[in-house]
Amino acid sequence: MKMLSGVVGLLATAPLAFGASLQRVSDFGSNPTRINMYIYVPDKVATNPAIIVAMHPCGGSGTSFFSQTRLPSYADSNGFILIYPDTPNMSRCWDVQNAATLTHNGGGDAAAIISMVNHTLAKYTADPARVYMMGSSSGAMMTNALAGSYPDVFEAGAAYSGIAFACASGQGQATPMAPNQTCAQGQIRRTPKEWGDFVRNAYPGYTGKRPRMQIYHGLADTLVRPACAMQALQQWSDVLGLPWSRNATGTPSAAYTQVVYGDGTKLEGFFGQGVGHTAPVNEQLMLKFFGILK
Numbered sequence: 001m002k003m004l005s006g007v008v009g010l011l012a013t014a015p016l017a018f019g020a021s022l023q024r025v026s027d028f029g030s031n032p033t034r035i036n037m038y039i040y041v042p043d044k045v046a047t048n049p050a051i052i053v054a055m056h057p058c059g060g061s062g063t064s065f066f067s068q069t070r071l072p073s074y075a076d077s078n079g080f081i082l083i084y085p086d087t088p089n090m091s092r093c094w095d096v097q098n099a100a101t102l103t104h105n106g107g108g109d110a111a112a113i114i115s116m117v118n119h120t121l122a123k124y125t126a127d128p129a130r131v132y133m134m135g136s137s138s139g140a141m142m143t144n145a146l147a148g149s150y151p152d153v154f155e156a157g158a159a160y161s162g163i164a165f166a167c168a169s170g171q172g173q174a175t176p177m178a179p180n181q182t183c184a185q186g187q188i189r190r191t192p193k194e195w196g197d198f199v200r201n202a203y204p205g206y207t208g209k210r211p212r213m214q215i216y217h218g219l220a221d222t223l224v225r226p227a228c229a230m231q232a233l234q235q236w237s238d239v240l241g242l243p244w245s246r247n248a249t250g251t252p253s254a255a256y257t258q259v260v261y262g263d264g265t266k267l268e269g270f271f272g273q274g275v276g277h278t279a280p281v282n283e284q285l286m287l288k289f290f291g292i293l294k
């Protein structure tokens, strides 16, 4: 009898032990480039949860990126929802060179990702004022792209080893194999105002809030040069109207220089000495910047 109740107890707790998992969503709305959507909804999802869109690097996937950061365990403890877009196209790189993606409501991978956000906002009554994004390498490039094309959708973004909005436009493909690497090699020269104009022209007439941005890059990155991150910072500095205020060292570790704009709550960069491609994801620093962690 005692043994039997033990077995019953085990069965009763079994569903909890297995818990939430990453799920494929096949019908999420308009999807002009036919990319894929995965979602992670934690067991203890918050009321009106925040959403974080997490974008994989070239050659990656939604499912692999799910296991490459500690964001899922932070979702478990904080109740936010994670969207993992997944592209099968262009060597599994995001189309950040595509004029459609670089235009508000223009189409491209960007529009498909906005469909995923819309679907999630509606289905889970998520908080439209707390939609965030992050990405690594090509995913970081897409983070900057979405910040420019859809400033109305995202509250903040974090880009690890990416490029400025529109840096790769005019390039055939934005992949490490493409013959044209002038953007990734940091060779595109523009003034901060010119970088900012690309963003303003992506959504003409828009006067609302712009996403707050956190930019991470390795100073030993030869695939996507650190100059690309400086260009992104100059771009957002111009768009957000925030002047460079100071540099600091020691956050998140002794190897890093923190480049602060304004009071640092809307724009900051982290450059790691000896850090290559890609800069490691710092979940804590990022979630604090987003306002999800105190």
Ligand SMILES: *[C@@H]1O[C@H](CO)[C@@H](O)[C@H](O)[C@H]1NC(C)=O
Pocket: 032, 033, 034, 035, 088, 089
């Ligand atoms: C992306 O890949 C999917 C699946 O192979 C394909 O149906 C779609 O046409 C591709 N989209 C683009 C823009 O190449």
Ligand SMILES: *[C@@H]1O[C@H](CO)[C@@H](O)[C@H](O)[C@H]1NC(C)=O
Pocket: 029, 030, 111, 112, 114, 115, 118
């Ligand atoms: C997403 O939702 C917004 C607000 O309802 C709407 O304006 C926009 O057209 C939608 N975009 C897509 C791609 O579904």
Ligand SMILES: *[C@@H]1O[C@H](CO)[C@@H](O)[C@H](O)[C@H]1NC(C)=O
Pocket: 167, 168, 169, 170, 171, 172, 180, 181, 182, 183, 188
């Ligand atoms: C190479 O790509 C850049 C954008 O990254 C573009 O401005 C330039 O015109 C391209 N060069 C050639 C030769 O296509």
Ligand SMILES: *[C@@H]1O[C@H](CO)[C@@H](O)[C@H](O)[C@H]1NC(C)=O
Pocket: 230, 247, 257, 259, 271
């Ligand atoms: C701040 O840090 C950036 C990135 O390392 C560097 O380019 C810039 O020169 C620094 N500025 C000062 C005043 O130290």
